[in-house]
Every structure is written in C-alpha cells, then in structure tokens.
Amino acid sequence: MDSFNIEQILECGQCFRFQKVRENTYRIIAMRRVLYVEQIDSTIILSPCNEQDFKQLWIRYFDLDLDYNRIKKILSQDSVLDKAIQYASGIRILNQETWECLISFIISQNNNIPRIKQIIETISIKYGDCIEQGFYAFPTVTQLSKASEEDLRQCKVGFRAKYIVSACNLVTSGSLLLNELDDMTTPELRLALMKIKGVGPKVADCVMLFSQRRQEVFPTDVWIKRIMQHFYFEHEASIIEIHQYAYEYFENRAGIAQQYLFYYAMRNNSIFSNKQ
DNA sequence: CCCCAGGTCAATT
C-alpha cells in the first residue's frame, strides 16, 4: 500500500504504546488489542486480525479511508513540505482512543519520549486489564480514577499526578463527556479540554489531532517551533504567529503537515541545532 | 553537578 510506512507512522510522535520486536515488525497495544504489524515494502500483514476487527477497528485506527495521496499532492505545493513529505511519505495520522491519548499527552509535558512510554506502560500494568499474557490495556476512566495522586506518583508521573487526577474528576463528574466530543466544534473542544488542569494548548491540540480527527489543528511544540522558525520565519516567532501561518498556508490539513514536519525535524535535528 | 526533556501553572511585572 502507498502512503503507509509503519515505522514512520509509529515513530512520528503521535502514539506511545508500540515496540519494534524484530526487523520489519512492530507490536502495538491499542483498542484493547495486541496487534503485530509486519511490513516488507508494500506488503503489510496485521496479526492477529480477523475481518471483523479489520473493519471495525483497524480501518479507522490507521485512517485507511482517507486518501493521503490527494492530501500530499496539495501540501507538496509548499517546497518545505514537499521535502518533508518525500522524506516520510508513509506517515498517517492514527485515530487513537481519546482517553488514553489525553492522559498520554498530559504525561508528555516537559518529558522525554522513552520515559513517557515507560510511565504509560507502568500505569497500564497497574490499573488496566490484562488482555493477553503479559500485555495490558490502557486503564478505563473508572479504573484510573481508583488511583490516588500518591498512587500515580508511584508510577513516576511526578508533578503531573494532580493533572491526571483532574482529568479523572472532570470526566467522572460528567463535566467532560467523552462520548459527546465528536459533536463539538474544534474551538469548543479545545476550551473543554483546557478546563482540565495540566492541559494547555499543545496537549489539547494533540488530543484533538490524534484522537478526534481534527486535522486542522497544528500542535506546536519546541520541535515544530524550531523547524517553522528555521524555514518560514528566520527569526523568533511566537506560537500565535506560527499557528496563523499554518492555518493560512496548510489550511484544514495543518495537522497532517505538522506530522511530516515533526518527523523531518526529529530526524534532521542537526539542521536546527541553534535552539532558541 | 548541571542541563534538558512533545508544557503548563501560578505568581509577578
């Protein structure tokens, strides 16, 4: 399949519960399943996977009903994106579970990726269901709500413990209805998510892009800031300026552009060594 | 030891 590279999809920073188990094969824990994805060139094998799971879970999860070739063609009119897209043409935006995505990106703040992955594993093992020998689903709202702030600190989340408690409280109390998120406009949703303590613009945008199909948002972290400044501004630019630029030039596909740029920036970080 | 890591909060100006 074109526009599908499992390494790029998983390593472009949108999800955390995956591991390379051998050459050409990744193991993903998602949707309460353990899934192995083997890819050799354009041949992709999902296992274990029956037809029902494929239709009900993985088409949506891997965003298979979206035509990335068309989007890439449009975005490639920008010369920087053209380069980034050629570099990582197999990226797709996953449609992850919102609750897991929310907690994961709360944990991600001021943290590094190996440690984020580690913490999420610990939380899953401690509070989630065992779905297969040695593998655990990410805990449900109810399950995670049983963890106290102190319990969470035991999982090494540090100062983010109170943020996770806040998320649990808002969802449990009904102030944030996860089932009704689909019906909200993007600005409404952003505000609703930011009512959670520890959720600012960046985390909210990640949750919206990676679990709510809001492809118009442009999560702007230090990497994106760096690459945008380097290629489009040549000077210190504020988050606001960067957002305005992205929304103007990448339009309703800004989030997809962000993923190409993020991957490109991470894999070519020497270009951007002049940290601001 | 000091610095930093997918940011955000809260205090201060």
Add this chain to the structure above:
DNA sequence: AATTGACATGGG
C-alpha cells in the same frame, strides 16, 4: 497581557 521560575524524574 506578557514574562518567569517551579515542577518530578532520569539520562547524558
């Protein structure tokens, strides 16, 4: 409204 330090933890 904009700026600044603190925040847990672990690795370089």
